[in-house]
Amino acid sequence: MKFQLTRSTCLFLLALVTACASGKSAQRGTAADPAASDRGLANRSPASARATRSDLPAATASAAPVAVAAEWAVTSIKGKFLSTDTTSARVYLDLTIQRPEPQPGQLPVGVSDFTEHFIVNYVLYPDYTNRERLGYGNVALSAQNVFRGYTDDSGDHLVLFFDVKRPASLANALLLTEITETSSGKKSLNDLPIRFAAPRLLDRFALFDAAGQLPKLRNFVTVNDTIVIRDVAGTSKPLHVVRYRHEFDPASSPMNLTARPAPKALAVDSTLTVMTNQPFRLPAEGLYFFQDDTTQTNGMSLLVGDDRYPRLTRAEKLVKPVLYMSTSQETNELTGAPDLKKALDRYWLSLMAGNEDVARRAIKTYYKHVEDANRLFTTYKEGWKTDKGMIYIIMGAPDRVQRSRDREVWVYTRRATTAELNFTFNKRPNQFVEDHYELVRYAEFQPVWYPIVESWRNGAIHE
CATH class of the missing domain: 2.60.40 (Immunoglobulin-like)
Structure with a gap:
């Protein structure tokens, strides 16, 4: 079936992707307990494998729209250490903070908000498999070590830093940081391996803003x-x-x-x-x-x-991520089209049977997932191209994330086609980045994957 494309129809796609306001994102998941074992996960089928139980929220593995918080909450944590010398390291935490019932036009979360509503503690362990406490402490919070960061689509960011001392006789340790909201007692945790000996450039140097x-x-x-x-x-x-x-x-x-x-x-x-x-x-x-x-x-x-990165706005870049929901023929036709903009408009309208409203909703949701994947999972290549980015774009944020030293398991529990679905990512060595993960692939994913892709293709998935 052919659809007549008016000038206004041909222009709606890029205008929407460029101008649409992205929804808030938040971290949801659990990280592996330092004593938890992950043996056997990689060799079990995704439909039957149950990831090792964990009680720690994931620091960086997922993001998804959430309901308005009833109390102050830390919705995501991302950590980085810099070795100061061989005896200590400085830890930086990028925190996404959500206030109760945020209102339009409200001032961003400030340093005083954080110091009033949260306390921070930490524990050092030898590694993920050993519960021996090598050190612990409370982090004093003030304007000297908490800074107003920035606001993006994921929320209001603050940056916290503090120093930890190297445990005696150990070159490496696992830092577990616990951030507690004082009124509810709700805890958010972050696990961060630290190399005190600092053999690598990225152990001693990091990217900072212009100041x-x-x-x-x-x-x-x-x-x-x-x-x-x-x-x-x-x-x-x-x-x-x-x-x-x-x-x-x-x-x-x-x-x-x-x-x-x-x-x-x-x-x-x-x-x-x-x-x-x-x-x-x-x-x-x-x-x-x-x-x-x-x-x-x-x-x-x-x-x-x-x-504009991590957002995609140019037709030549918008075309590429749709391959995850496209046939080979559709992909070839898109990439070989003389006018990529018109070809992309035609692609989405064809899938949605010419319904512009359904197409707009599908476009907004799909490219928001692409943007989130770029923001969360960019390594040496764009986040949407990574294994994690692909799963995130099609499946959305996992309901639970479980981590160990060299593995992450994304658990999806709220899917009509299966009671539970696990995607396992193994950490692999990489010259450029530390957080390079590869998906453990299974032919058994097919009965679940294709129906979800088909839901994207008929516009049934929207947020």
Whole structure:
């Protein structure tokens, strides 16, 4: 069936994606208890495997719209450590805070709000499998170590930092931070492995804002961002930077059991030098790799996106993520179309039987998932291309997340097609990032995956 595309119809897609207001997102899930075992999970089928029970909320694994909080709440935590010397480390936590019954036009959450309503404690363990307490303490909260961050689609952000001492005779430890809302007693927790010996550049340096005050606990910036790579001591040293201009492949199907192809050698596009603890801008989009010692393989990386990233607004970029809900023929027709904008409009209207209202709702929801995936899961490539990003886009936020040292299990319990569905991600070594996870794929996902994709294709999924 063909649909007549008027000029106003052809323009609605990009206007909607560019202008729509994104909904609030919040962290929901659990992280693996330091003593929990995850043995056997990777070898069990997704329909029957039950992830190890955990009592700790996940720090960064998921985000999903939630109802208005009845009390103050920390809805997400993301952590980063910087080794100050071999005896201690500084911990930075990016906190998303939700106030009770927020009102339009209300001032963002401030430092005094946080210090009045929350207390922070921490415990150090040897690792995820050992409950021995190596150290613990209470974090004194004040305007000296709590900073107003920023507000984005996920909520109001504050940044908290504090120092922890290295346990005797151990080079590494697991830090468990507990943030308690004082009136309800509700706790939010974050697990963060710390390497006190700091063998890597990213153990000593991190990305900060132009003022060098607020850490950017993420793997991406935009071409308009002024940034600083700094350490706690303010050391000035040159970093060798390599820019790669490479189009990384998106995630393959959860049912694809074909062995992954060998990694391709990346062609160097350009090189430059930057100084630590001095502001700079990166000149163009691409993957940038920073090293202080070029004889080593490790370093730290940043993905530089356009000025709207993590949101996608250009037709040539909006076309690509729909492959997760498209046939091969549809994908080829879209990418080969002479006018990508019109082709994308035609694609969505065709799926929705010409119903513009249904198409608008589906577009808004799908590209909000894409934006969230970019914000949450960007590594050396865009978040929507990662295995986690693919699952998040199609399935939405997991109902529960369980973590151990080298594994995350996303648990979905509220699906009509199955009582419980688990997606297991194994952590893999990667030159560019620490948080590189690969999905354990199963052919048995097919009876669940395809009906959900079909729901996207007929406009039944919306938020």
